[in-house]
Amino acid sequence: MKKIFGWLHLWLGIISGIVVLIVAGTGSLLVFEEELEHTFRSSFFYVEIPANTPRQPLDNLTDYVQRENPKYKIFQIVVEPEANRSIVYLLRKGKVKEIKNQLYVAVDPYTGRIISSLPGNKRFFSVVLQLHRYLCMGETGKVITGVSCSIFTILILTGLILWWPKRNNRKQRFRVKWNASFKRLNWDLHAVFGFYVHIVLFFIAVTGLVWSYKWVNNLLYLAFDGSTKQQKIVAPTSLAVENTGIAYLEKILAKTNERLPYEGKITIRFAETDSLAISAAKENRTRHDNVADFLYFQAGTAELVKERLYDNESRGTIARRWIYPIHTGSFYGVPTKIIALIASLVAFTLPISGFMIWMGRKKKKPAVMVKKKLPVNRTAEPRPAIQ
Incomplete structure (x- = not known):
C-alpha cells in the first residue's frame, strides 16, 4: 500500500x-496583507490630525471624489474608527471583476484633499490576490487552482x-x-x-x-443548517430619494455607530441600482475576524430599512463566516x-x-547484481558415481 x-x-x-x-x-x-500594506504605503492610509479642525462631512468628500473621477462609479467607502486614518474609496467601471477597472482613492477627511489614486492593477495585493485565486487567468485559472x-x-x-x-x-x-x-x-x-x-x-x-466549488459550499450549509438552500444576501428594495438636501451619508455613519456602539471599521456599499438600499457593515473587533453586522438605509434620507445582525444568522451562515479567518489564520489575531x-x-x-x-x-544508478562464484576445492576426492 x-x-x-x-x-x-x-x-x-x-x-x-x-x-x-x-x-x-x-x-x-x-x-x-493589511500590516504590510499599511507599513509600505502608510501615506495612503494615515493622515496628520490638524489642531481645531473637524472632519468634513462624508457627503462632501464623496461628491468631490465622484467629480474628480467621472468615468468611474463609487462602489464602497471604508471609514476607520481611528482619527488619523484616511477614508478609502473603491470606484469601478465596466466589467467589475477585472482589477484594471477598479480605482482606489484615499482622501484626507480633514482637508478634503485626495491623497492618492491607485488603479487596481497597480495595487500590489490586488495582483497577488488575483494570482492566488485565479492565476491571473479568470475562470480558467479558478478551475486550475x-x-x-x-x-x-x-x-x-x-x-x-x-x-x-x-x-x-x-x-x-x-x-x-x-x-x-x-x-x-x-x-x-x-x-x-x-x-x-x-x-x-x-x-x-x-x-x-x-471558494473553488459550489458543492463544497453547499455541503457546509447542509452540515450546519440541514439544507443546501441558503439565504441569498442582497440589499432590500428601497427607492432612492433625490435632492433632499440631507447629508445622508454622514447620517448613515452616525446611525450605524449609535445602533452598533462597539468599535470597528464601517464599510458603506452602494447598490448596483437606485432601487436597492445602501448597506453599512460594521466589523466587531471584540470578536474573531470576519464578524460584521449589516444595516440597510434608504439613499437620500438615511432611513433605516433593515438590519441583519451576526447573532441572528443561521448556523450555516455563521460557519461560512468562519471559513475566511480559518483559511487566513486570522481568527485569533x-x-x-x-x-x-x-x-x-x-x-x-x-x-x-x-x-x-x-x-x-x-x-541514482540501478544496482548491478553480481553472481558470487563458489570456490572450487580441487584437492577433494571425486565422489563415486551412483550405481
Missing part, C-alpha cells in the same frame, strides 16, 4: 507542483501515510538531521517540516475548496497568523524539495 501511496504522492505532486508553489507563495504574502487545491489535500493525506514511522525509526521522523548529506537533509526538510504543519495545511486547503505564515512558507518549499527528491532518485 505504501508503494501505491508513494506513486500517487509523486505524480500528483508533479502535476500540481507549480500551481501549489504559486498559491502557497502568494498565500504567505496575503496572511499579513481548484483542482490543484483538491490534489494538495490528497498530497497531505498520502504524505502523512508515507511519513508514518516504524517502531524502530520514530526519532528520525520527528527531527531534522542538520549535519547529514544534502540528499538526506532535503528529505528531512520535506518530510519532517511537512509533518509538523500538515494539520494547519489541511484546514487551509479544505477551506480553500469552499497575530499568533494564529504567524502559524498560518509558517505553514504557507513550508507549503511553498514542499514542491521544490519534493522535486529534488524525485530527481535524486532518477539519477
